[in-house]
Structure formats: C-alpha cells, structure tokens
Amino acid sequence: MFSRRIVTKLLLSLFTFSLIVACAQTNTPDQAASTGSSGGSGATGNAIPIGVAVAQTSNVALLGQEQVLGAKIAETYFNDQGGVNGTPIRLVLQDTAGDEQGTINAFNALITQDKVVGIVGPTLSQQAFAADPVADRAKVPVLAPSNTAKGIPQIGEYIARVSAPVAVVAPNALKTALTINPNIKNVAVLFAQNDAFSKSETETFQNAVKEANLNLTTVQKFQTTDTDFQTQATNAINTNPELVIISGLAADGGNLVKQLRDLGYQGSIIGGNGLNTSNIFPVCKKDCDGILIAQAYSPELDNPINKAFREAYKSQNQKEPPQFSAQAFTGVQVFVEALKSLDNKTKLNTLSLEQLRSELNKEILAGNYETPIGSIAFDPEGEIQQSQFYVAQIKMDADGNNGRFEFLK
Known part of the structure; x- marks a missing residue:
C-alpha cells in the first residue's frame, strides 16, 4: 500500500502535467496569431x-x-x-x-x-x-x-x-416609362410615409415628374404595415393618371399594385427600389406584370x-x-x-x-x-461611385405564379 506522502506526490505530479498540457493546447501559435494582444484582429478559430x-x-x-x-x-x-x-x-x-x-x-x-x-x-x-x-x-x-x-x-x-443613391437611380425608370408611352401626362404618386427610404425616393420621383413637365395629380400616403389600400388607390384612380409611381416595400407595394388593378387601373406603374425583388411575385401575381423598376444591377453584366x-x-x-x-x-x-x-x-x-x-x-x-x-x-465621404444602371420590366408567366425581370435596352 502506498504511503500518504507518495500518493500526494503522485496527485501533484498528475495535476501539474495536466495543467501544462491544457496551457499548451490553449496557447497554440495559430490561436495567438489570430487573437492578437489587445482583443486581436477579431479573428476566432483562425477566421x-x-x-x-x-x-x-x-x-x-x-x-x-x-x-x-x-x-x-x-x-x-x-x-x-x-x-x-x-x-x-x-x-x-x-x-x-x-x-x-x-x-x-x-x-x-x-x-x-x-x-x-x-x-x-x-x-x-x-x-x-x-x-x-x-x-x-x-x-x-x-x-x-x-x-x-x-x-x-x-x-x-x-x-x-x-x-x-435613389436620386441617381430612380429617374431612369421615369425616362423609360415615357419612352414606352410618350402620351403620359398625368402622374399619381403613392409612398410609405413611415419609411425613410420611401420618403426620400418619392421626393426624387416627384421632382423628376415636375422636371419632365408632367402633371402630378395626387400624392397619397400609406404605412408599410398597411394591407388595405382601397382609399389611396381610389383617390389616385380618380385623377385619371396614365402613370402611377409607388415607393414602398415588397409586401405593401405588391398589395397596392394588386388593389389598383382590382379597381380597374390599366395604366403604367413604376415601382421603387423596395419592390425590386422577385419575392413580390407571390404578392401581386399576374398584376405584377409590366411594372417598371430602375436597377443598379443586371445579371447580364x-x-x-x-x-x-x-x-x-x-x-x-x-x-x-x-x-x-x-x-x-x-x-x-x-x-x-x-x-x-x-x-x-x-x-x-x-x-x-x-x-x-x-x-x-x-x-x-x-x-x-x-x-x-x-x-x-x-468618394471621401463613403458615397459609392458607380456608372452602370439599368431598367427592368416585370414579365409574369401566363399562370401568374412566376415571373422574371426583363432588362430593357
């Protein structure tokens, strides 16, 4: 039988050995390099x-x-x-x-x-x-x-x-709409008043409408959380616009498009950047067809x-x-x-x-x-310097369930 002194020495030796191994595993050269001395580079696990x-x-x-x-x-x-x-x-x-x-x-x-x-x-x-x-x-x-x-x-x-910035991209959609239909005179604008982007974008659109010497017939406001747009859509249609411009997000914008069509509007529609997603297709389905949206990207680049x-x-x-x-x-x-x-x-x-x-x-x-x-x-302030922009038109399939963005020349 081992004496108490021998057992104590053995336990101390095992503890010391375990501590050395643990320290060696914790402070590997790769990990030391990835973490640095003062919080390090932010890399963990060498990533x-x-x-x-x-x-x-x-x-x-x-x-x-x-x-x-x-x-x-x-x-x-x-x-x-x-x-x-x-x-x-x-x-x-x-x-x-x-x-x-x-x-x-x-x-x-x-x-x-x-x-x-x-x-x-x-x-x-x-x-x-x-x-x-x-x-x-x-x-x-x-x-x-x-x-x-x-x-x-x-x-x-x-x-x-x-x-x-929207001020650079958005006006391209209006120019394209006028190319497609030179007879556009009356324009109705609708925007989400609780969204900073939509408020900024609608200012750009409204200025572009005025600079093109078009008649801005009405400006209707809604919330991004709204689902019922009957009042805004009816007010817009009553001004007899040949073009409606919508600044909102995909869900509310898509529902607004659908309700405009349901109420009989047949003219052109421009969607803002918030509608610039194929996820809008299940929202407005067949009524998405024909929407014009300015783009800062083309898959064909x-x-x-x-x-x-x-x-x-x-x-x-x-x-x-x-x-x-x-x-x-x-x-x-x-x-x-x-x-x-x-x-x-x-x-x-x-x-x-x-x-x-x-x-x-x-x-x-x-x-x-x-x-x-x-x-x-x-630029020095962090503003992007980009020169290539596009306009796409939504083309829905016959069944109204799927569609695509068709880039216009």
Whole structure:
C-alpha cells in the first residue's frame, strides 16, 4: 500500500502535467496569431468575422432574405479563393427584423460580443439612420447594401454604401416609362410615409415628374404595415393618371399594385427600389406584370466576378440573382479585398481589433473594386461611385405564379 506522502506526490505530479498540457493546447501559435494582444484582429478559430445585419424576419424579410443569400455566396466564393491571403472569413449573421431598435441591438451584438471587423447592413435606410451612429461611435466600418436614401454616407466617417443613391437611380425608370408611352401626362404618386427610404425616393420621383413637365395629380400616403389600400388607390384612380409611381416595400407595394388593378387601373406603374425583388411575385401575381423598376444591377453584366456570382446563385435558387443579393455579395467582397490589401501592408495579426477596424475603413475608401454591380469606388465621404444602371420590366408567366425581370435596352 502506498504511503500518504507518495500518493500526494503522485496527485501533484498528475495535476501539474495536466495543467501544462491544457496551457499548451490553449496557447497554440495559430490561436495567438489570430487573437492578437489587445482583443486581436477579431479573428476566432483562425477566421476573420464579418458581420451581416439584415432583416431576416418581419415585413422586410422579403428583402433581407435575398441579402443573406448573396452574402453567403460571397463567403463560400472568397473562402474557396483563399480568403484573406490564406485566412478564411466567417460571416456572423444578426437579424435586425424590421425596426430601428432591432437593428441597434444587432449592431451592438456584432460590435461588442461577436467582435466583427466590419458590418454589411442594414436592410432599410430607416434602420441605418438609427444604428449606423452606433457603429460610427465605436469606429467600426459599415457597408450599406441597400440604403439609398439621401444622407446615409454623411452619418459618419465609418459609414459607406455599395447601393447607389435613389436620386441617381430612380429617374431612369421615369425616362423609360415615357419612352414606352410618350402620351403620359398625368402622374399619381403613392409612398410609405413611415419609411425613410420611401420618403426620400418619392421626393426624387416627384421632382423628376415636375422636371419632365408632367402633371402630378395626387400624392397619397400609406404605412408599410398597411394591407388595405382601397382609399389611396381610389383617390389616385380618380385623377385619371396614365402613370402611377409607388415607393414602398415588397409586401405593401405588391398589395397596392394588386388593389389598383382590382379597381380597374390599366395604366403604367413604376415601382421603387423596395419592390425590386422577385419575392413580390407571390404578392401581386399576374398584376405584377409590366411594372417598371430602375436597377443598379443586371445579371447580364459581362465581367468574371458577376459570371461566378450569377452561376452560383442560379445553381442554388434556379433563377436569376436579384439586385439585393448582388449588392450584399458586393459588400462582403469589398471587405475581403480591403482586408487583403491591408494585410499586404501590415499583417492583420499584428493589429489590435481597434487598430484593424480603423485601418480597414481607410483601406475600403481608398480601393477600386470590380464587382457584380460593375466597377465601383468611393468618394471621401463613403458615397459609392458607380456608372452602370439599368431598367427592368416585370414579365409574369401566363399562370401568374412566376415571373422574371426583363432588362430593357
């Protein structure tokens, strides 16, 4: 039988050995390099975390779900290409839902808990005006994938966007409508008054109508949460418009289109960027046919990165990729390419998380990028510099259940 002294020595030896092994496993060279000395580069598990804060639930989900698809395709694509000079990226998704507080909560979680290097999001401009200041104060770069309202990049030095402002894109749809029907004289406008983007977009549309010397017959307001538009639709129809312009989201906008047609309106319809999704098809079905929507993306753009994105999207979803997915892909791409460029200058694992976020923001604004939405860059305020725009018309199948965006020349 062992003496108590011998047993004690054996137990101490086993404990010491276990402690050494545990320390060795905890502080491997790879992990030390990925975490850095002061919070590190934000990388965990030898992957660089990039936040994606978009609306996966609520009445905005029809748009946000398309953004998730685009971002995930980018994650797979760029990791297959070697990530950031050999280090993979890892998307961290947070659901903003459809309101401002949900977006603020999502941003805070990504910044303080997930320790992302930057954020792609949010879905709505209304959400951006509430949550972007949180990121800007924390000095975390944000790339807006679909915030096109006036004033987004001016929120702060860490805020940029890969979504062209509505003032640049929207008037193209009106020009196309007048080309298709030169006899348009009267125009009725309807917009969601509780959504910052829709309010900004309708101002652009109304100014374009006046500049074209058309008669703005009425301006009708609604809420993005509305389902009954009988009053607004009737008031618009009573002014005998040849063109109706709608600024809203997919669900409310699609229902408004349907109720306009149900009440007998047969003229042209322009949809704003919120209707720029194939998820509108199940909402207005056959009545979606003919809607004109200005686009900042075309699946037919002939460059290598768009071809790769388009093929990946079609193989997963059996349809052409929409603008919201392309812009989310572009947001992730800009982060990856800026991280590569920064790593070539200063190894990321030598920077604290705070340093990395700050230097990454500078690198983003200094870069030029060949993306699915074309060649882009940023001005010093973070406004996208993009030259290629399009107009598409919805063409529904005979059964009214499926359709496509047909790009007009």
